[in-house]
Amino acid sequence: MSMTSTYWLTNVCLESGYRYENGRIAGTETEICHLLIENGKITQIVSADTTLDSDLPKQDAKNLLLLPAFRDMHIHIDKTYYGGPWKACSPPVNIFTRLKEEETLLTQLLPTARERAEAMLGLLQKNGTTHVRSHCNIDPYIGLKNLEATLQAFETYSGKLSGEIVAFPQHGLLRSNVVEMAREALRMGVTSMGGVDPATVDQNIEKSLNTIMELAVEADADVDVHIHDPGHLGIFTFKRLAALTEEAGWQGRVTVSHALGLADVPVELQSEVAELFAQLGIAITSTVPINRATIPIPLLKQKGVSVSLGDDSITDHWSPFGQGDSLERVGRLAERFRWSDERSLSEALGFITGGKLPLSAEGVRVWPAVGDEASAVLVHASCSAEAVARRAERQAVLYRGTVVSGSL
Numbered sequence: 001m002s003m004t005s006t007y008w009l010t011n012v013c014l015e016s017g018y019r020y021e022n023g024r025i026a027g028t029e030t031e032i033c034h035l036l037i038e039n040g041k042i043t044q045i046v047s048a049d050t051t052l053d054s055d056l057p058k059q060d061a062k063n064l065l066l067l068p069a070f071r072d073m074h075i076h077i078d079k080t081y082y083g084g085p086w087k088a089c090s091p092p093v094n095i096f097t098r099l100k101e102e103e104t105l106l107t108q109l110l111p112t113a114r115e116r117a118e119a120m121l122g123l124l125q126k127n128g129t130t131h132v133r134s135h136c137n138i139d140p141y142i143g144l145k146n147l148e149a150t151l152q153a154f155e156t157y158s159g160k161l162s163g164e165i166v167a168f169p170q171h172g173l174l175r176s177n178v179v180e181m182a183r184e185a186l187r188m189g190v191t192s193m194g195g196v197d198p199a200t201v202d203q204n205i206e207k208s209l210n211t212i213m214e215l216a217v218e219a220d221a222d223v224d225v226h227i228h229d230p231g232h233l234g235i236f237t238f239k240r241l242a243a244l245t246e247e248a249g250w251q252g253r254v255t256v257s258h259a260l261g262l263a264d265v266p267v268e269l270q271s272e273v274a275e276l277f278a279q280l281g282i283a284i285t286s287t288v289p290i291n292r293a294t295i296p297i298p299l300l301k302q303k304g305v306s307v308s309l310g311d312d313s314i315t316d317h318w319s320p321f322g323q324g325d326s327l328e329r330v331g332r333l334a335e336r337f338r339w340s341d342e343r344s345l346s347e348a349l350g351f352i353t354g355g356k357l358p359l360s361a362e363g364v365r366v367w368p369a370v371g372d373e374a375s376a377v378l379v380h381a382s383c384s385a386e387a388v389a390r391r392a393e394r395q396a397v398l399y400r401g402t403v404v405s406g407s408l
């Protein structure tokens with residue numbers, strides 16, 4: 001059932017605090033509440049004991065746990081095979097062999113990029129995601145066709161999820177000479193300027209980063225750069241990007257995707273970069289890769305860096321893996337860092353919700369609150385910790401008050 005304007009979402013299970021035994025957290029307390037949803041927002045939260053003497057429609061959430069809706073902050077919906085036939089990946093060699101494949105592959109894939117992107121958005125939505133940041137190829141082979149397809153796919157899903165697009169010069173902004181194409185993409189509705197490995201791909205860190213920043217400033221766009229480059233090469237690139245961010249006054253508008261170099265250097269250097277990023281509001285998006293060491297996410301969090309997760313390349317020529325499921329991805333992250341206690345598992349959820357958590361650090365309910373957007377997921381779990389550990393089954397997904405996937 002899809003409800004749009006004003007109704008009571010009844011019998012919703014909300015987390016209310018941690019339960020302590022012998023001085024340690026032994027579980028999570030919950031309470032059953034009714035939520036008034038008006039014009040996409042939560043405008044009242046009352047205990048389920050309250051008699052609702054209103055004639056407004058009611059939608060029974062059947063005591064299921066409510067979590068903030070998920071955000072996939074790094075994916076390539078224009079390149080996925082999802083929605084089409086299975087296709088084998090060639091063995092990984094290096095980024096240039098993949099780029100060579102792309103020169104012809106993307107123009108040949110069927111069904112169309114739009115249909116595949118829409119299928120992927122449907123999968124993400126079913127799994128609880130209502131916000132998607134997609135990096136879209138702009139390159140000499142596909143031109144702006146995949147961007148048009150991505151814009152159309154987001155249009156098809158308007159009212160069901162929100163999307164943002166990064167102009168992604170996959171073959172190198174300089175290497176493939178697509179600066180003018182990037183300008184056109186930024187005029188077409190792209191909200192971030194992207195890039196990829198200024199050292200390895202563009203072979204000119206300074207010029208590549210400067211051009212990305214100049215394009216972003218010119219178009220008043222954000223920046224989100226893929227930096228896979230390892231070790232000190234990666235660290236040098238991060239520092240140069242940080243310096244240019246400060247020079248441009250772009251604090252709070254820059255993201256480094258992957259930031260893999262952080263995984264290869266000593267903790268002192270990791271801390272230095274983390275402090276720099278925190279100070280300049282440079283965010284990091286990780287995909288919790290299976291083929292590279294994991295970046296120090298606990299340290300980044302402790303230093304105040306905003307870290308999000310994304311699915312990246314799933315079911316395409318870069319990777320045959322991935323379910324388009326943010327809960328699966330954060331469960332993988334928890335396993336990687338052996339977060340097995342209740343608090344760590346609960347707090348892990350923040351990496352896929354833009355930092356929104358049901359409980360504060362003090363264990364007080366802070367989400368949902370009156371005035372919050374009613375974008376949420378109803379899951380079969382007793383608490384966030386269980387939802388992450390068990391990748392809980394999703395029953396229904398709400399976007400701005402409307403049930404957009406599943407059913408109640």
Ligand SMILES: O=c1cc[nH]c(=O)[nH]1
Nearest residue numbers: 076170196226313318
């Ligand atoms: O550079 C990269 C890496 C992964 N997936 C992509 O689409 N591009």
